[in-house]
Amino acid sequence: MGLNVAVLANLKKNAPHYEGMPADAWADLDSEITVNSIIAALESRGHRATFLEGNLSLVETLPKLKPDICFNICEGHWGDSREAHVPAILEMLRIPYTGSGVLTLALTLDKPMTKRVLAFHGLPTPAFQVFERADEPLDPDLAFPLFVKPSREGTGMGVSGNSIVHNKAELHERLAGLIARYHQPILAERFVRGREVTLGVVGNLTGPVAWRVPHDEHAPRMLRGLHFLPPLEVDFAAYPESENGVYTNRMKTEWADDFHYFCPAPLEPELLARLQWLTAAVFRVTGSVDVARVDFRLDADDGNKPYILEVNPLPGLYPGLSDLVLEADAAGISYNDLVNEILDAACARHGIQLLP
Ligand SMILES: Nc1ncnc2c1ncn2[C@@H]1O[C@H](COP(=O)(O)OP(=O)(O)OP(=O)(O)O)[C@@H](O)[C@H]1O
Numbered sequence: 001m002g003l004n005v006a007v008l009a010n011l012k013k014n015a016p017h018y019e020g021m022p023a024d025a026w027a028d029l030d031s032e033i034t035v036n037s038i039i040a041a042l043e044s045r046g047h048r049a050t051f052l053e054g055n056l057s058l059v060e061t062l063p064k065l066k067p068d069i070c071f072n073i074c075e076g077h078w079g080d081s082r083e084a085h086v087p088a089i090l091e092m093l094r095i096p097y098t099g100s101g102v103l104t105l106a107l108t109l110d111k112p113m114t115k116r117v118l119a120f121h122g123l124p125t126p127a128f129q130v131f132e133r134a135d136e137p138l139d140p141d142l143a144f145p146l147f148v149k150p151s152r153e154g155t156g157m158g159v160s161g162n163s164i165v166h167n168k169a170e171l172h173e174r175l176a177g178l179i180a181r182y183h184q185p186i187l188a189e190r191f192v193r194g195r196e197v198t199l200g201v202v203g204n205l206t207g208p209v210a211w212r213v214p215h216d217e218h219a220p221r222m223l224r225g226l227h228f229l230p231p232l233e234v235d236f237a238a239y240p241e242s243e244n245g246v247y248t249n250r251m252k253t254e255w256a257d258d259f260h261y262f263c264p265a266p267l268e269p270e271l272l273a274r275l276q277w278l279t280a281a282v283f284r285v286t287g288s289v290d291v292a293r294v295d296f297r298l299d300a301d302d303g304n305k306p307y308i309l310e311v312n313p314l315p316g317l318y319p320g321l322s323d324l325v326l327e328a329d330a331a332g333i334s335y336n337d338l339v340n341e342i343l344d345a346a347c348a349r350h351g352i353q354l355l356p
């Protein structure tokens with residue numbers, strides 16, 4: 001007998017409507033196709049799987065369903081820690097769940113806060129400034145071109161070919177537009193010109209895991225327990241010049257069916273090893289568990305030096321389309337196997353016995 005699993009997600013079709021919603025509102029929420037595919041994957045291993053919408057109704061529905069574990073992909077609806085809301089409810093109900101916890105999900109939804117943690121550990125992330133008003137003076141250490149994006153969105157929301165700004169007037173205009181539209185602080189980062197690679201990882205670090213990265217380049221690097229999927233590179237040459245070599249919202253939504261990429265990305269073995277080590281370090285210092293995807297740019301002006309853009313501890317699981325799923329596919333791992341590998345990692349972490 002398999003486990004009783006509750007699949008928790010926020011479906012686009014159930015999302016609240018509100019006045020003045022931007023056109024891309026709820027672009028990060030999930031489709032029924034994703035939820036049904038996760039359910040089918042879990043059932044293929046003999047588990048029983050039931051979908052529940054991830055909102056306050058869980059307080060009523062979960063105690064009735066009594067799941068052994070929840071498969072959580074909720075992105076949340078409101079507030080600056082929205083991805084952490086459902087995990088917080090689950091912890092209050094004392095029900096185990098897959099994927100990262102409250103602290104990690106609240107941290108990583110906030111790109112500037114995550115960058116502060118990465119910078120503290122000496123991990124490379126582009127220099128940045130956060131703007132709460134469009135007319136704040138620019139830090140004299142930051143040089144144009146800059147890349148401007150919302151602090152707390154995903155799926156390329158607010159990201160287009162125009163996100164690159166070349167002077168103060170463009171910066172001001174872009175900041176004003178994004179603040180008015182997204183009502184949140186806006187992040188301006190050094191624009192890293194170069195290739196774009198994303199790395200997925202499933203599993204958990206074993207051994208003593210301190211939230212610390214050794215400074216010594218030659219110290220043993222802790223990767224044990226992590227299963228790295230092959231790196232995926234976006235093939236910008238296949239897209240119109242309007243996208244400006246940026247992985248835009250349009251590419252992630254409107255044009256997602258026709259995504260152009262290389263997987264595994266053609267990378268020198270040393271560079272791949274460096275990216276895997278950085279991914280493990282990011283996973284570790286952000287407290288991520290079970291699964292994550294880390295996005296990088298390779299600086300063409302500095303010998304392809306990798307810069308961490310962000311970490312996604314709730315990477316998309318749309319079958320055949322999401323980066324993580326494409327990476328698994330390139331490694332010969334089916335969608336069903338990927339989903340169950342995430343579940344198994346969580347079960348091992350929680351000490352939940354899986355019958356053979
Ligand atoms: N500093 C930068 N320099 C160059 N390009 C950048 C920079 N920051 C972001 N980008 C571009 O914008 C895209 C979206 O940025 P980012 O990954 O931070 O946002 P996101 O919308 O949260 O993505 P996701 O869909 O992975 O959640 C990146 O994939 C990259 O193409």
Ligand SMILES: [Mg+2]
Pocket residue numbers: 295309310
């Ligand atoms: Mg990203």
